[in-house]
Amino acid sequence: MYNISNLVTLGFFLFGIVGIFWSFQFPLKVVGFPLAVLILISVFSLIELIKSYTKSGIGSKPSIKTIISNMKSKSFLMPLYMVAITLITVFLIKKIGFFVSISIFLIVTMLMLGAKPSRTLLVTASLVLIIWLLFAKFLNVPFPHGQWLSFMG
Amino acid sequence: MEYLLNVLRPELLLAILGGAVIGTVVGIIPGLGSSMAIAMLIPITYGMSPEMGLLALVSIYCFAVWGGSITAILIGTPGTPSSAATWIDGYPLAKQGKGTFAIITSTVASTIGGVIGALALMLIAPPLARVALLFGPFEYFLVAALGLTIIATLASDSFIKGFITTFLGLFFSCIGLFVITGQSRYTLGIPVLLTGIPLIPSLIGLFSFSQALCLLGEGESTVKAEKSEDTLFLPSVIKCFAYMKSMILCGFVGTIIGILPGVGANIASWVGYGYSKQFSKRSSNYGKGEPEGVAASESANNAVCASSLIPMVTLGIPGSGTAAILMGGLIIHGLTPGPELFMRHADLMYTVMWGILLTQLLIPVIGYLGIRHYSKIVRVPNSVLIPLIIVFCITGTFAIRNSYADILIMLFFGILGYIMRHAKYNASPIAIALILGNLAERSLLLAIQLSAGSFSYYFSKPLSVVLMVLIVLSLGGQIYLARLKKGINLDKSL
Numbered sequence: 174m175y176n177i178s179n180l181v182t183l184g185f186f187l188f189g190i191v192g193i194f195w196s197f198q199f200p201l202k203v204v205g206f207p208l209a210v211l212i213l214i215s216v217f218s219l220i221e222l223i224k225s226y227t228k229s230g231i232g233s234k235p236s237i238k239t240i241i242s243n244m245k246s247k248s249f250l251m252p253l254y255m256v257a258i259t260l261i262t263v264f265l266i267k268k269i270g271f272f273v274s275i276s277i278f279l280i281v282t283m284l285m286l287g288a289k290p291s292r293t294l295l296v297t298a299s300l301v302l303i304i305w306l307l308f309a310k311f312l313n314v315p316f317p318h319g320q321w322l323s324f325m326g
Numbered sequence: 327m328e329y330l331l332n333v334l335r336p337e338l339l340l341a342i343l344g345g346a347v348i349g350t351v352v353g354i355i356p357g358l359g360s361s362m363a364i365a366m367l368i369p370i371t372y373g374m375s376p377e378m379g380l381l382a383l384v385s386i387y388c389f390a391v392w393g394g395s396i397t398a399i400l401i402g403t404p405g406t407p408s409s410a411a412t413w414i415d416g417y418p419l420a421k422q423g424k425g426t427f428a429i430i431t432s433t434v435a436s437t438i439g440g441v442i443g444a445l446a447l448m449l450i451a452p453p454l455a456r457v458a459l460l461f462g463p464f465e466y467f468l469v470a471a472l473g474l475t476i477i478a479t480l481a482s483d484s485f486i487k488g489f490i491t492t493f494l495g496l497f498f499s500c501i502g503l504f505v506i507t508g509q510s511r512y513t514l515g516i517p518v519l520l521t522g523i524p525l526i527p528s529l530i531g532l533f534s535f536s537q538a539l540c541l542l543g544e545g546e547s548t549v550k551a552e553k554s555e556d557t558l559f560l561p562s563v564i565k566c567f568a569y570m571k572s573m574i575l576c577g578f579v580g581t582i583i584g585i586l587p588g589v590g591a592n593i594a595s596w597v598g599y600g601y602s603k604q605f606s607k608r609s610s611n612y613g614k615g616e617p618e619g620v621a622a623s624e625s626a627n628n629a630v631c632a633s634s635l636i637p638m639v640t641l642g643i644p645g646s647g648t649a650a651i652l653m654g655g656l657i658i659h660g661l662t663p664g665p666e667l668f669m670r671h672a673d674l675m676y677t678v679m680w681g682i683l684l685t686q687l688l689i690p691v692i693g694y695l696g697i698r699h700y701s702k703i704v705r706v707p708n709s710v711l712i713p714l715i716i717v718f719c720i721t722g723t724f725a726i727r728n729s730y731a732d733i734l735i736m737l738f739f740g741i742l743g744y745i746m747r748h749a750k751y752n753a754s755p756i757a758i759a760l761i762l763g764n765l766a767e768r769s770l771l772l773a774i775q776l777s778a779g780s781f782s783y784y785f786s787k788p789l790s791v792v793l794m795v796l797i798v799l800s801l802g803g804q805i806y807l808a809r810l811k812k813g814i815n816l817d818k819s820l
Contacts, residue, residue: 181749185490192497195512203509206767207500214493221486248543255542256741259716263733266724275720279713286542286709296710304721312373314725 182221189215258282270319276301329676333381333684338677341378342685345385346692352386353393353409355706358537358715360390361754364651365533366715368526368658369722376659377674381681383655387648388440388631388685389692391591395432395624396700400425408591408627411599415612415619422615426697427562431617432624433693434566435573439625440686442577443584443632447639448679450585451668454640458665463772464784468793470766473643476586476800477755487751495756498523499763506771518731525654527723527736528760532753533651535740538715540747541708559694569621572602576622580629585636586800591627591646598626628689632682638663639675642765647754650761658726 192211196204258281265274279297284290308314332338352363364383371379394409399416412432419428461469474496478488501512502522513519576598583594602622603612612619635652637643642664644650656663661671668675723736743753777783785791 177745178749178751181745181751182487182490185494188494192512199509199511203504203507204500204511206770207497207511210493210496210500214490214497217486217490217493221484221490224486251542252539252744255539255712255716256737259720259737263720263730263737267730271724275717279717282713282716283709286712288707288709292710296714300714300717304717307370308721308725312370312725315728316724 179222179225182218182225186215186218186222189213189218254285255282258285266317266319268319271316272301272305273319275304329673329680332377332673332677333680337375337378338381338681341374341382342385342681342688345382346389346685346688349386349389350393350396350692350696353390354396354700355711358390358711359394359533360387361533361648361651362537362715363390363534364648364655365526365529366718366722368529368651368655369725371655372658372726376656376661376671377677377681379655379659380652380678381685383652384631384635384678384682385685385688387652388628388682389689391627391631392432392436392440392624392689392693395436395620396429399428399432399620400700408595408630409623410592411595411623411627412620414599414623415614415616418613418615419617419620424615427565428617428620429697429700430559430562430693431566431569431620433690434563435569435576435621435624436628437686437689438570438573439577439580439627439629440631440689441683442574442625443581443629444679444683444686446581446585446629447632447636447682451636451640451675451679454636455665455668458641459669460789461665462787463769463776465787465789465793467766467769467773468790468797469641469643470762470769472793472797472800473637473641474755474759474762474766475797477646477758479801484750488755491746491751491753492755492759495759496763496766498528498756499760500767505764505768516731518729518735522764523760524727524732524735525760526658526726527732528739529651529654529757530719530723531736531739531741532743532757533647534715535719535736536743536747536753538712538719539740539744541712541715559697563690566617566621569618572606572618572622573625575605576602576625577629580626581633583626584630584633591630591634594630595623595627599623628686632686635682639667640665644758644761647752647757650754650757653761 189211193208193215196208196211201208258278262274262278265277268274276297279300280293283293283296288296309316348363348367349360352358352360363386367386368383371382374382391408395412395416398409398413399420402413402417402420416428416432419425474492478492479485497512499522501519503510503520510520518524579598579601580591580594583597584591599619599622602618603609606612606618608616608618630646634646634649638649638653638656642653642662644653644663653663656667661667661674719736719740720733723732724730726732742756746753746756773784
């Protein structure tokens with residue numbers, strides 16, 4: 174019962190229910206279509222949950238220990254780390270500028286994933302150069318220079 | 327002829343060639359796909375002319391589908407899901423030392439299938455667009471409902487899961503200002519959401535960022551390509567003509583499947599392979615390294631590339647997840663997909679269609695030039711690939727509107743896409759519903775107003791009745807196709 178698919182379906186079901194109550198804040202004329210959609214999300218999620226429960230039965234329930242050990246696995250933690258590093262990078266873009274922060278991101282993540290330092294530096298330098306040429310020069314994207322480095326003009 | 331000369335302009339040829347190289351690399355690297363690459367590279371096309379941008383994206387699509395077969399043949403891992411059927415006979419051929427010949431067979435078949443699909447696009451799209459001009463609001467709603475029904479039933483293993491993601495996408499499309507009164511809905515007080523969920527950042531998140539996160543769980547790639555004996559290109563091409571009948575048959579099969587919204591190249595390759603096996607004199611060799619099997623699946627899946635654009639350019643209905651992303655590429659250039667595309671931008675459309683035909687003819691050229699180097703591309707390590715994809719996702723998303731909020735939206739959809747992939751939910755219905763949601767809601771509300779409470783209005787036009795019947799039939803048809811796919815998979819596993 175506690176597999177990822179069922180948890181996600183349960184999430185969609187709860188999302189649908191919360192959404193239905195949320196819709197009551199708006200006039201029915203404005204939210205008629207999305208309200209119908211939210212009801213359908215809830216109904217279909219419930220059907221999927223019931224179907225999955227009746228298919229797998231009670232006997233296939235994994236222990237809490239298995240769930241915790243799965244959560245400690247590399248395949249679960251690595252995406253979490255990557256999302257966290259990406260969020261920090263997005264925050265840093267404002268502070269230290271676009272090119273400095275993506276350079277740091279590339280170095281940190283490539284080393285974290287086991288790339289050789291020489292390859293890391295080479296790829297970082299090449300990629301930053303390509304992005305600068307393609308986006309800053311060719312597409313004229315105004316990349317932020319960063320608040321902390323604003324003294325550099 | 328004027329449009330053909332138009333395509334031969336150096337900048338358009340460069341766009342096609344650039345797309346071809348990127349598409350081939352993306353197709354060859356296992357785990358990447360055309361959807362991911364197109365979503366990631368749409369922002370780059372922003373600075374190009376609409377025809378240049380579109381041709382670059384379509385070229386990536388076609389070459390990624392073909393490139394996927396190279397990996398399926400050389401290392402036994404399909405580079406893209408649409409090449410899974412190619413693996414059945416391609417990999418045994420590579421093990422016998424005939425990998426190069428299998429790649430050449432795949433190249434010729436992809437070209438034949440691609441040309442059939444491109445010709446179908448050129449012949450069918452303009453008259454269909456004229457018919458689509460007769461559509462009223464209710465017909466548009468029905469067309470959107472038809473597209474969504476098909477994609478919901480086919481995109482996931484479970485029908486119910488498909489419908490859940492479709493409705494989720496429809497809900498996301500409702501966020502922002504209400505189309506009729508302009509009142510804000512579900513925005514959580516976030517100003518950037520007033521204009522709705524931005525399409526390109528959400529597509530980049532769903533298809534590219536989530537893909538990078540999935541690659542993290544796979545670890546470092548340790549694949550090794552099978553060694554092939556030296557094979558001359560031209561004599562091998564001539565040898566491939568022995569499978570011409572199968573290539574043409576599967577080209578037509580792929581074209582028909584491509585026109586149906588939501589079916590796509592993955593299913594086309596299996597259906598093409600199944601048909602070819604059924605009608606072939608060499609059917610007993612299938613699965614043991616029969617080049618005809620490679621030819622069948624590759625012809626079918628490449629025919630889909632062009633034909634899946636037919637519902638998009640004529641009705642504004644994306645036929646697949648990749649077509650939905652391509653539709654985002656059209657929108658970013660200020661073009662509204664649908665019948666008016668042929669009315670207002672006929673020059674552009676005909677140039678693009680000739681460009682697509684030219685793209686197919688370029689497959690053997692790229693195939694010939696790169697034949698000795700493909701096995702090297704497979705070795706790009708994940709430790710380089712993953713950060714590279716994420717940086718392109720961030721940069722591309724920021725480049726569209728110079729907005730940090732867009733990057734956060736991209737991350738949200740990336741995480742959602744990643745969780746959904748793990749839970750065996752397909753992200754394509756969300757993308758398509760996100761695009762069609764506004765059209766469906768606006769058309770339905772207009773139709774309700776026009777009906778003035780009369781139920782007979784909905785059955786007054788023969789076109790509406792035909793579309794309603796098609797929705798019912800498509801549900802039945804999709805069940806049959808899904809069973810056929812399951813049956814072939816079962817055969818394979820046996």
